[in-house]
Amino acid sequence: MKLTQEQLAQGINDLPSLPVVVMDLLSNIEQENVDITVLAKKVSYDQALTAKTLRLANSPSFGLQVKVTTIQQAITFLGFQTTRNLITAAAVTGCFPSGLCPGFSDRAFWRHACATAACARALARRLRFNQDVAFTAGLLHDIGRLVLVSGHPQAYGAALAYRAQHDGAMLDAERAVLGVDHVDAGVALARHWHFSDTMCQAIACHHAPESPGAGFLAAIVHVANGIVHALDLAGEPDERVPTLSGIAWDAMGLNEEAYLHLFREMELQYQEMSAILAA
Template identity: 30%
Template sequence: MIRVCTEYLLPGMILAKKVPGVDGGILLESGTLLGDEQIGLLKKIGLSAAYVRLPVNMNFEAEVVRQAERHVRNFFIYVDPDHEALKSLFSIAVKRTAAAVASGWEMPCESALRAKNVEHLSDEFIKDVGNAAQIVRHEVGLASFPDIYFKIREVLDNPKSSARDIADVVNTDVGFSAKLLKLVNSPFFGFTATVDSVSRAVSLVGAQEISTLALGISTINYFKNIPPELMDMRTFWRHSLRCAVFAKLIAAKLKLPSERHFTAGLLHDVGRLIIFKNMAYASVEALLLARSDMVPLVEAENTVLDYNHADVGGVLLAEWGFPKALKDLIRHHHAPDVAASRKEAAIIQLADIMANVAEISSGGFYALPGMTQEDWNLLELDAHFLSKLMDMHDAHFEEITAVLL
């Protein structure tokens, strides 16, 4: 028996469970052989999915792959079908989705993907907030960023400071220092010996790198009080952590500063939280547009707001005094061609795309944003490397999530 979305049903399939009628009776009995008439009837009554048995001439594995391909195609309709990397990612997504379905995962049907409402979001709208800078000014006026990062920066800016001085600042926040040590000791960071103190972490990882990681951890804490009716924060940060893991892995492959890219991946969508907090109604409109038309959420934001979360995130990080290079990566991760370092911004863009691909087989809802062939070529990665990259992500993602969330 297999659950099949109604739009994927084929003549010859056999109902494995009865379909109730609207009057409390039975519309179709278990064991009914489905033909075009019966499938049309199920679509007419709005049934999203049916449990069926496959006829002897229909291979289970092949049918699962067919459904996975149909499902995954919804997420790739916005991107260039001839793009070298995205063709590889399509195959990866199909394989992951087929494996999930074969293991019992109930794949969302198109009716759910193209939902016309987002009931968990509240209907609020600050009408006098009209652009990214105004939203940020409103947010910054309400609260300031946790000061541990700025304390670290103050020590870093003093040429006489030592690793011990930085450790003393970090150790003033017990929760923060514990997370930092757990992160550095995770297999993902790859140190062979246990790092048992913050000063040792600073010596091994580097003062600037520890400072950058402090940004990411502090920012998670800053947004911890967003009401659940506005945003499922665990889902949000899981996506952000996926992007962070991919970004660090790609940067390490290209021999670029991996901690900075980890933090950029972690914070790449922070502007989305500011929009949710200050323009909830407009956020709902953007979500509706993205899900009903299956366009990338960033494009829906541009349509509804005339700006997007990357614009807001860039302005916010500038207000908070984040390093220019980090701010630039986040502001331009959807447009690497205008970034100060196009190659590094392309890393965050690819990491974001791969995070979305990873989520297709676990309930993702939004179409992938595109990536130009020029940006892909700039990274000089082999498309076959993407499968290895996905495997490395799978090996480390849950461990990093357990540390930071």
């Protein structure tokens, strides 16, 4: 079943809208000077988002000695960056229906997304790149898969079966069966949700960081994605390690010792982020 661009767009239009405050965060994610008081007030208007964010903040993973009951307190004890990441993750993970597509594990998808976000953030810290931007790009790099699963579950099930039969890459299976892939769908959603151009480009090029104009963020996400697949943090039985771009790997400029430290740091951060999956 080949999907037309109109069918792809309709699937995106049928998705629930993100809360306005999260749309603001995503469209202005490269801004450093966000008014924390205004952010806390905006989030507090959305009771469901506030409840989930605070549940995450109070999870044992963060080890807070006090119970936080407001977004302002979460920012005070966890820091603005961590709280903003939790708000974004809480909103996005609750935006897509689950269990629609036989053979597709929503839980494994989010495990991989959270691990890639943690790894991208750890890489960004070492490279003096914006950690918020890297985290969010890592979290959302494969979001197009959920667009296809939500809008066209039967067709995506056929793509999963095709992949298993041919033992190939998911991108190739999607193109063969659907005529589009999760990169196309992810970019379409990113435009629909008014992501920044930097974020859209990272989603568009995370499998092809050597493409002209791909940008450094795409390279970070590409390497993070490869590391997470290699460490099998999603726990998928048919885990495949994608081909890694040597240019993107070299662009990170890290030696073997630095990568070993990165792996340890990333696995600790992933344990924090996995709280999202239980919330």
